[in-house]
Each structure stands twice: as C-alpha cells, then as structure tokens.
Amino acid sequence: MLKLKLNGVDVQAEEGWTLLETARFYGLPIPTLCHYEGLSPYGACRLCLVEIGTGPNAKLVSSCTYPAEEGLEVRTHTRRVSAARKMVVELLLATCPDSKTIQDLAASMEVQKTRFKVRHDDCILCGLCVRMCSEQMSGKAIGFVNRGETRKITTPFDIRSEECRLCGGCMYICPACQLRCQGPDAPGVVCGSCLNVSPVCLEEYEDALCYLDPCCQCLKEEVKKK
Amino acid sequence: MDVDLKKVSTIVDKYQGAGGALIAILQDIQDEFNYLPPDALKSVAEKLKIPLINVYSMATFYKSFSLKPRGKYLVTICLGTACHVRGAKNILGEVKKRLNVKRGETTEDKMFTLETVNCLGACALGPIMVVDGEYHGQMATRKVDAVLEKYKSKGEN
Numbered sequence: 001m002l003k004l005k006l007n008g009v010d011v012q013a014e015e016g017w018t019l020l021e022t023a024r025f026y027g028l029p030i031p032t033l034c035h036y037e038g039l040s041p042y043g044a045c046r047l048c049l050v051e052i053g054t055g056p057n058a059k060l061v062s063s064c065t066y067p068a069e070e071g072l073e074v075r076t077h078t079r080r081v082s083a084a085r086k087m088v089v090e091l092l093l094a095t096c097p098d099s100k101t102i103q104d105l106a107a108s109m110e111v112q113k114t115r116f117k118v119r120h121d122d123c124i125l126c127g128l129c130v131r132m133c134s135e136q137m138s139g140k141a142i143g144f145v146n147r148g149e150t151r152k153i154t155t156p157f158d159i160r161s162e163e164c165r166l167c168g169g170c171m172y173i174c175p176a177c178q179l180r181c182q183g184p185d186a187p188g189v190v191c192g193s194c195l196n197v198s199p200v201c202l203e204e205y206e207d208a209l210c211y212l213d214p215c216c217q218c219l220k221e222e223v224k225k226k
Numbered sequence: 227m228d229v230d231l232k233k234v235s236t237i238v239d240k241y242q243g244a245g246g247a248l249i250a251i252l253q254d255i256q257d258e259f260n261y262l263p264p265d266a267l268k269s270v271a272e273k274l275k276i277p278l279i280n281v282y283s284m285a286t287f288y289k290s291f292s293l294k295p296r297g298k299y300l301v302t303i304c305l306g307t308a309c310h311v312r313g314a315k316n317i318l319g320e321v322k323k324r325l326n327v328k329r330g331e332t333t334e335d336k337m338f339t340l341e342t343v344n345c346l347g348a349c350a351l352g353p354i355m356v357v358d359g360e361y362h363g364q365m366a367t368r369k370v371d372a373v374l375e376k377y378k379s380k381g382e383n
C-alpha cells in the first residue's frame with residue numbers, strides 16, 4: 001500500500017495504480033477522453049490533468065498514465081488544473097465540434113466557446129480505435145502513420161487490411177465519428193443546450209470546494225428551485 | 227514492379243529475426259532497392275511476425291524512408307534558417323528548374339530525386355545542397371548546373 005495525499009486528505013493506493021484510478025477509487029471525478037477501461041492508458045488527450053507536488057515545483061501530469069507514488073501530493077481540482085482542462089476542451093472542440101462526447105465534456109466544464117479556429121476534422125488522434133483493434137479485437141489492422149501535421153490513423157497502404165474482420169470495434173469506441181447531439185442549433189460551435197455556468201468557488205478559492213459531477217451541480221440545483 | 231523477395235529475406239535473416247532491428251532492416255532494404263517496396267514491407271512483417279501496420283507506421287514516420295521509387299541520386303536542399311537567409315530558396319528554385327521536378331519528385335530519367343530538409347547541422351556551410359550523401363556548401367544558383375552535371379555524367383556510365 002502506498003500512502004499519498006489527495007486534495008489534502010491522506011489516502012492509500014495499491015501498488016501499480018495510476019493517479020486516475022486512485023482518484024476514482026475515492027470518488028473524485030476526473031474527466032477523460034482517451035482513457036478506456038480495458039485498454040492500456042495512452043495519455044493523448046490531456047483532459048485528465050491533475051496537479052502534483054507543491055509550491056513552485058507543482059506540475060501538471062496526466063493522471064491516467066501517472067503511477068501513484070509514496071508521499072505524492074495530488075490535487076485534482078485546482079484553478080490551474082481547471083484552466084488547463086478547459087484549454088484542452090477548447091482545442092478538442094476546435095478540432096471536432098461535431099462530436100457529442102466533446103460537446104458534453106465542454107458543457108460539463110462550463111466551456112462556452114473556443115478561442116481557436118474551428119477545423120471540423122474527423123479525428124482527434126486519441127488512439128482509442130488503434131488500441132481497441134489490437135488489444136481487444138486482436139486485429140492490429142490500423143495504426144498511426146506519418147508524423148507531425150500529417151499524422152493520421154489508417155490501414156497499411158490506405159487499403160482494406162487483410163487483418164480487418166469488419167468487427168466495428170473502432171467505430172464503436174470512436175468519440176469523434178458520431179452524430180452531433182441533437183440540441184437546439186447554437187450560433188457558435190458550442191452546442192450550449194446544457195446549462196453553462198461557471199463554478200463560483202474557484203473565483204474565491206484556489207481549490208474547488210466540492211467534487212460534484214458535473215461541476216456546478218450546486219448552482220444547477222439553485223436554478224431549478226427558482 | 228517486381229521485387230526480389232529473396233533479397234529481403236537475406237536482409238531480415240542477417241538480423242536473426244529480432245523485432246528491434248526493424249529500422250536497420252528497413253534501411254538495408256532501402257539501400258538495396260532505393261525505396262521501400264510495399265511487397266518488401268509485407269514480407270518483413272511476415273518474417274518478423276509483427277503486424278504489417280507496425281512496419282508501415284515506422285516506414286512512414288521517418289523522412290529518410292521513401293515508399294515511392296527514388297532516383298539514383300538524392301538531392302537534398304537545406305531550407306533551415308541559416309540556409310534560408312543565405313538564399314536557399316533560390317537554390318531550390320534553380321534545381322527545380324534544371325531538373326524540372328517539384329519537391330519530393332523524381333526526374334523522368336530516374337536520375338535525381340529532389341527533397342528538402344530543415345537544417346543539416348552544418349549551417350556555417352550554408353546554403354547547402356547534398357547530392358548522394360556529398361555536401362556541397364556555399365552553393366550559388368550559378369553553381370547548381372555544374373554539380374548536377376557532375377552526377378549526371380557519373381550516373382550515365
């Protein structure tokens with residue numbers, strides 16, 4: 001058993017757990033996109049960022065790949081974490097605004113618009129399909145090719161792969177190639193049909209004060225009462 | 227294009243089927259055929275018992291591997307910052323004109339393939355043009371012709 005601090009509270013983690021597993025074990029919600037139970041962690045989307053360490057040495061790491069360590073101080077809902085996650089969501093939104101998964105993530109994090117140029121790509125390179133294919137379907141039919149700007153996921157030589165059995169696992173797991181949520185047409189890229197409000201506590205405190213999922217549940221209750 | 231798969235097989239055997247030797251194997255294949263023929267990649271994957279996509283990913287990741295047939299000599303023009311400020315663009319333009327190809331293309335006589343790179347780490351020699359692994363520093367547009375001619379006559383006999 002490893003002893004560490006999670007949002008200031010002493011907790012224990014099994015040897016080999018990631019920070020994400022530890023946080024979820026203690027009921028702390030951390031948004032993820034490229035993480036999927038049963039597939040190896042990949043660390044591509046950076047949505048699951050948490051802050052580790054203290055003072056000027058504190059840094060952001062992806063909790064889905066970072067192993068729990070003895071004596072580590074982890075904070076899952078700080079101002080810095082929240083800002084970084086929002087930035088990530090904005091980038092994802094700009095890449096694939098049609099994805100319901102991303103729209104939902106945006107709504108749950110109170111992201112109202114994206115500062116980046118909208119591209120309408122059909123892939124965010126999260127690698128879920130690649131891992132699904134090789135790890136669960138023993139297909140190994142698709143993978144990453146090229147590099148940098150031209151990186152993409154495809155089959156060898158861009159033709160139908162002999163390994164592919166058309167199981168559809170890749171499409172099942174893809175967060176990008178899906179129908180957009182059917183909310184009212186919003187003017188911007190963000191659907192906005194879910195209630196968008198900002199967490200009030202972060203304006204005053206360094207850490208969020210509760211871990212309700214999605215955040216701002218407190219405000220939403222208030223709104224409902226009115 | 228027919229590929230002599232026996233040659234591929236000899237190359238792979240040289241590395242005793244070690245999966246970690248993939249890059250080295252691909253390099254040797256490229257030396258042999260001047261590019262990476264699809265059939266060769268397939269046979270490498272089979273022999274090493276690794277998925278074809280892994281071989282393909284590797285082959286497309288590195289710029290020095292080419293999946294398209296290349297000319298006899300590879301002409302590389304540096305467009306890095308140092309070479310750029312010394313007029314690498316003009317050199318590139320001149321070479322393009324002389325060879326009548328665009329970036330990444332091969333001349334009709336299969337003699338030259340034109341490529342660009344962003345800094346070769348020899349900035350003091352800029353602008354640089356590399357032909358067949360030989361560095362030609364301090365290039366100027368008027369020198370281009372002579373350099374190309376040299377290789378052309380070398381390649382013809």
Ligand code: FES
Binds near residue numbers: 047063
């Ligand atoms: S879920 Fe951790 S980086 Fe994507």
Ligand code: FES
Binds near residue numbers: 308346
């Ligand atoms: S810029 Fe050309 S060698 Fe560095």
